[in-house]
Amino acid sequence: MSTPPIIGARIPQLGAREKVTGQAVYTDDMKLPGMLYGAILRSPHAHARIKRIDTSKARALPGVKDVVTGDDTLKVAYGNWRLVPDIQDEYVLAVDKVRYVGDEVAAVCALDADTARRACELIEVEYEVLPAVFSVEEALAEGAPTIRAEKPGNLSLTREIEYGGVDEAFTRAEYVREDTFRVPTVSHAYLEPCSALAAPDEGGRVTLWTSTQTPYIVQVLLAKTLGLPENHVRVIKPQVGGGFGGKMELRTWEFCAAFMALRTGRPVKFTLTRADELAYGRRRHAMVLRSKIGLTRDGVILAKDLDVLLDSGGYNAMGATATFLVGNFGAMLYRIPAYRYLGRYVYTNNPPASAMRGFGAPQALFAGECQLNMVAEELGIDPIELRIRNAMQAGDSVPGVATARTCGFREALEKVRDASGWVEKRARKRPGKGIGVAGCSFISGGVFNWFDTKYHFTSCEVRVFEDGTAHLLTMASDIGQGSDTVLRQILAAELGIDIHKIRLTAGDTAVTPKADLGTWGSRVTLMAGNAVLDAARKIKEMLAGVLFMEYDLNQIHDVAFAGDRVFVRAKPKRGMDFGECVYKALRGRRGEPLTAFGYYTPRDKGLVTPAFSFGAQVIEVEVDEDTGVVSVEQVHTAHDSGVPINTMAVEGQLEGSIHMGLGYALSEELITVEGRVRNATFLDYRIPAAEDMPPSASYEIVTRDPEGPYGAKEAGEGLVSPTAPAIAEAIWDAVGVRSDTLPITPQRVLEGLGKL
Amino acid sequence: MRGKASEPGGQKTLPVAKRVLELTVNGDRYEVAVEPWTSLAQVLRDELRLTGTKVGCNEGDCGACTVLVDGRSVSSCLYLAVEAEGRDVTTIEGLAETPDTLHPLQEAFIEHGGLQCGFCTGGMLMSSAFLLSHTPEPDEGEIRRGLSGNLCRCTGYNKIVESVDAAAKRLAADEGGTA
Numbered sequence: 001m002s003t004p005p006i007i008g009a010r011i012p013q014l015g016a017r018e019k020v021t022g023q024a025v026y027t028d029d030m031k032l033p034g035m036l037y038g039a040i041l042r043s044p045h046a047h048a049r050i051k052r053i054d055t056s057k058a059r060a061l062p063g064v065k066d067v068v069t070g071d072d073t074l075k076v077a078y079g080n081w082r083l084v085p086d087i088q089d090e091y092v093l094a095v096d097k098v099r100y101v102g103d104e105v106a107a108v109c110a111l112d113a114d115t116a117r118r119a120c121e122l123i124e125v126e127y128e129v130l131p132a133v134f135s136v137e138e139a140l141a142e143g144a145p146t147i148r149a150e151k152p153g154n155l156s157l158t159r160e161i162e163y164g165g166v167d168e169a170f171t172r173a174e175y176v177r178e179d180t181f182r183v184p185t186v187s188h189a190y191l192e193p194c195s196a197l198a199a200p201d202e203g204g205r206v207t208l209w210t211s212t213q214t215p216y217i218v219q220v221l222l223a224k225t226l227g228l229p230e231n232h233v234r235v236i237k238p239q240v241g242g243g244f245g246g247k248m249e250l251r252t253w254e255f256c257a258a259f260m261a262l263r264t265g266r267p268v269k270f271t272l273t274r275a276d277e278l279a280y281g282r283r284r285h286a287m288v289l290r291s292k293i294g295l296t297r298d299g300v301i302l303a304k305d306l307d308v309l310l311d312s313g314g315y316n317a318m319g320a321t322a323t324f325l326v327g328n329f330g331a332m333l334y335r336i337p338a339y340r341y342l343g344r345y346v347y348t349n350n351p352p353a354s355a356m357r358g359f360g361a362p363q364a365l366f367a368g369e370c371q372l373n374m375v376a377e378e379l380g381i382d383p384i385e386l387r388i389r390n391a392m393q394a395g396d397s398v399p400g401v402a403t404a405r406t407c408g409f410r411e412a413l414e415k416v417r418d419a420s421g422w423v424e425k426r427a428r429k430r431p432g433k434g435i436g437v438a439g440c441s442f443i444s445g446g447v448f449n450w451f452d453t454k455y456h457f458t459s460c461e462v463r464v465f466e467d468g469t470a471h472l473l474t475m476a477s478d479i480g481q482g483s484d485t486v487l488r489q490i491l492a493a494e495l496g497i498d499i500h501k502i503r504l505t506a507g508d509t510a511v512t513p514k515a516d517l518g519t520w521g522s523r524v525t526l527m528a529g530n531a532v533l534d535a536a537r538k539i540k541e542m543l544a545g546v547l548f549m550e551y552d553l554n555q556i557h558d559v560a561f562a563g564d565r566v567f568v569r570a571k572p573k574r575g576m577d578f579g580e581c582v583y584k585a586l587r588g589r590r591g592e593p594l595t596a597f598g599y600y601t602p603r604d605k606g607l608v609t610p611a612f613s614f615g616a617q618v619i620e621v622e623v624d625e626d627t628g629v630v631s632v633e634q635v636h637t638a639h640d641s642g643v644p645i646n647t648m649a650v651e652g653q654l655e656g657s658i659h660m661g662l663g664y665a666l667s668e669e670l671i672t673v674e675g676r677v678r679n680a681t682f683l684d685y686r687i688p689a690a691e692d693m694p695p696s697a698s699y700e701i702v703t704r705d706p707e708g709p710y711g712a713k714e715a716g717e718g719l720v721s722p723t724a725p726a727i728a729e730a731i732w733d734a735v736g737v738r739s740d741t742l743p744i745t746p747q748r749v750l751e752g753l754g755k756l
Numbered sequence: 757m758r759g760k761a762s763e764p765g766g767q768k769t770l771p772v773a774k775r776v777l778e779l780t781v782n783g784d785r786y787e788v789a790v791e792p793w794t795s796l797a798q799v800l801r802d803e804l805r806l807t808g809t810k811v812g813c814n815e816g817d818c819g820a821c822t823v824l825v826d827g828r829s830v831s832s833c834l835y836l837a838v839e840a841e842g843r844d845v846t847t848i849e850g851l852a853e854t855p856d857t858l859h860p861l862q863e864a865f866i867e868h869g870g871l872q873c874g875f876c877t878g879g880m881l882m883s884s885a886f887l888l889s890h891t892p893e894p895d896e897g898e899i900r901r902g903l904s905g906n907l908c909r910c911t912g913y914n915k916i917v918e919s920v921d922a923a924a925k926r927l928a929a930d931e932g933g934t935a
Contacts, residue, residue: 191875
């Protein structure tokens with residue numbers, strides 16, 4: 001059966017008109033009658049015991065309607081890792097202790113935002129300041145202060161992987177090297193600061209509009225922290241201005257909005273500032289990665305030993321997943337017969353890190369890909385050739401973890417080599433100019449049920465009507481990437497109707513079917529897409545019978561859906577309009593609406609993901625040896641994301657990934673001194689601007705993954721990883737400076753050149 | 757349209773006389789009472805409920821709040837509302853000539869994928885409109901410089917640059933056609 005033309009089409013987001021006219025509504029755009037404004041009081045100390053909180057002056061301020069502290073709450077620890085209760089270590093408002101600068105201590109709501117903020121300043125908190133630690137090494141040192149009583153020594157989590165006889169394999173290696181890499185903490189820097197608006201609903205229920213990637217997770221954890229049945233809590237995701245992993249947990253302002261809405265009987269809204277986001281918000285993990293690799297003299301990888309220290313900050317957040325995934329990505333891309341990984345997740349008194357685009361891959365691949373480039377140099381093998389010799393291929397497994405059923409890595413490497421003129425450019429040295437390469441791989445949704453959901457990983461409902469239209473209801477969350485359009489493309493392809501005839505309702509926990517775990521891990525297209533296929537096929541079964549009856553069809557016939565028609569596949573003239581077919585089916589069902597639920601849960605798909613993407617990137621740079629400034633001149637990317645459903649959206653993900661990877665490589669770092677972020681403005685925390693973006697050429701390596709809807713795999717995250725190691729290699733090629741630390745600032749380049 | 761001044765119990769510890777301003781926004785005249793320190797962004801969003809103007813940083817770094825005042829682009833989060841009195845303010849809601857049409861820039865952003873989450877888009881379009889008002893046929897470098905005050909975290913900018921280029925060419929062609 002041929003693929004319908006809408007699969008792979010360049011379709012602008014269906015909600016684009018609302019976005020370009022300013023009509024699209026984000027959480028902070030909303031205002032409800034009687035609405036109060038919230039503000040949060042945060043800890044000024046990195047580590048302290050709370051001895052006393054006096055809120056009386058704040059309460060007495062005219063216009064203040066409510067003040068809450070940890071003592072007003074149920075004091076239940078919560079977190080996304082419901083599967084392992086011990087990992088849940090966070091409170092909606094601090095209980096007894098604060099563990100980082102910015103830890104939330106109290107909240108106020110008032111008639112206006114200025115009054116709420118002023119009231120926060122009137123809350124008196126008496127702290128007993130405790131010794132604090134700000135690096136993983138300090139935190140693990142003997143005698144370090146304990147940050148969480150349950151984890152003396154501050155080692156929160158450990159993850160080990162070992163297979164293939166690593167020690168023995170290293171003895172056979174003709175070439176071994178060991179390197180240590182350091183990567184900093186960086187911000188998601190989504191443009192929309194977090195915002196949450198809650199309103200009381202009848203019967204003690206509550207509705208929360210929030211800028212989130214995971215309405216279901218917020219619903220469940222909000223119910224837990226409020227002590228309400230889940231069904232009393234309705235979470236609605238309006239338009240979301242980007243997330244990149246930073247909006248996938250229940251956060252204090254969401255709780256406080258709902259809690260105080262219930263206490264005051266009035267809507268309450270919290271909106272963070274940019275300084276809140278940069279100074280205290282979730283961030284990508286800083287890591288120290290020690291990597292040892294052993295190869296034969298002709299560059300065949302025999303063994304790898306990866307030891308990683310992850311800086312948790314004051315709470316675990318999504319750290320258990322990070323600790324697992326770094327180990328997983330450390331073993332990807334190449335056939336590594338013997339592999340050992342030790343990941344240690346360490347509490348510090350820095351602001352907590354959590355999920356961010358690529359989750360574990362940017363760090364693991366900066367280390368792994370930089371190291372492979374160093375290996376290539378020393379063995380005298382071209383870095384792309386070295387990769388091709390070791391590249392994973394379709395059918396390869398990472399032992400005990402996952403199988404890559406499709407893999408376009410080798411093709412991607414060959415494509416960027418040929419398209420970039422790699423061979424010639426590497427051979428012909430030009431002063432100050434260099435060219436580098438790196439690869440990447442990523443998951444298409446996670447398999448591991450850390451949230452311990454009792455529902456399907458994703459669900460949807462499809463309804464069809466006698467006017468020829470359909471309605472798709474899904475909890476899947478479009479946070480800007482365009483999944484609301486992609487899922488409708490899949491439904492339009494299956495039902496054979498015009499995409500504009502599909503109404504969509506998404507991200508409302510009271511209306512859309514339970515459940516969907518949210519937008520993270522590049523899971524939406526594959527998982528929610530499969531649920532749409534499931535529901536659509538059930539609808540088609542309901543409709544096919546109409547044709548069999550109408551035309552008295554032989555049992556062997558098949559019914560096709562295309563062009564807003566339903567027809568006998570072998571005899572296309574025998575058929576009817578889609579709407580007429582629904583009408584007839586409806587009559588036959590004596591009025592029972594045509595509706596179907598679709599589900600997807602990855603079962604028997606290993607431990608990581610149902611499908612891996614692959615990619616390779618070649619980057620050309622020019623380095624100014626006097627100033628140390630690196631200019632990226634051209635990016636060439638080849639990417640195996642399976643069958644792209646929406647080419648424009650896939651390109652958008654790719655170019656956005658390059659932007660984020662470029663910042664990670666050259667300019668972004670939350671400079672944190674004793675737990676305090678010193679560059680909490682966009683002027684000082686530099687994400688690339690339009691002038692910084694290099695020209696970019698991209699090539700799709702199309703594979704048809706058996707698990708993906710129409711063969712699709714992930715496109716949103718994999719490509720955030722290769723940019724930094726490819727730039728690092730290009731800088732070395734240009735001026736002979738290797739950096740094992742990010743970002744590669746002009747200062748680091750000049751230090752490498754011996755000029756500082 | 758009614759601000760917080762009319763809400764019951766909204767006493768201030770420091771009472772400051774509000775000033776009644778006459779503002780012209782997208783051709784509509786409004787009368788609003790504002791405190792002297794109230795930003796134009798705040799008035800647009802909270803009082804006039806024109807929420808297409810976004811606040812991404814509130815300190816003039818991100819450009820999401822860009823509007824035109826007398827045809828010049830400003831960061832409305834740093835621009836005091838009182839300064840806008842007697843001037844023409846254009847927001848994203850007023851970029852298109854009529855409610856049922858789109859400005860060529862808006863069409864181009866849609867067609868070329870110049871947006872994803874949409875949060876920076878209004879400001880990006882207003883900066884683009886200002887750019888084309890003084891440089892009708894910008895080259896790529898001029899477009900990038902013209903947008904350098906507007907941050908986007910989703911698109912990587914290249915599709916935005918393509919969008920502005922396409923709109924400029926279309927506007928130039930239309931101009932040529934009518935001349």
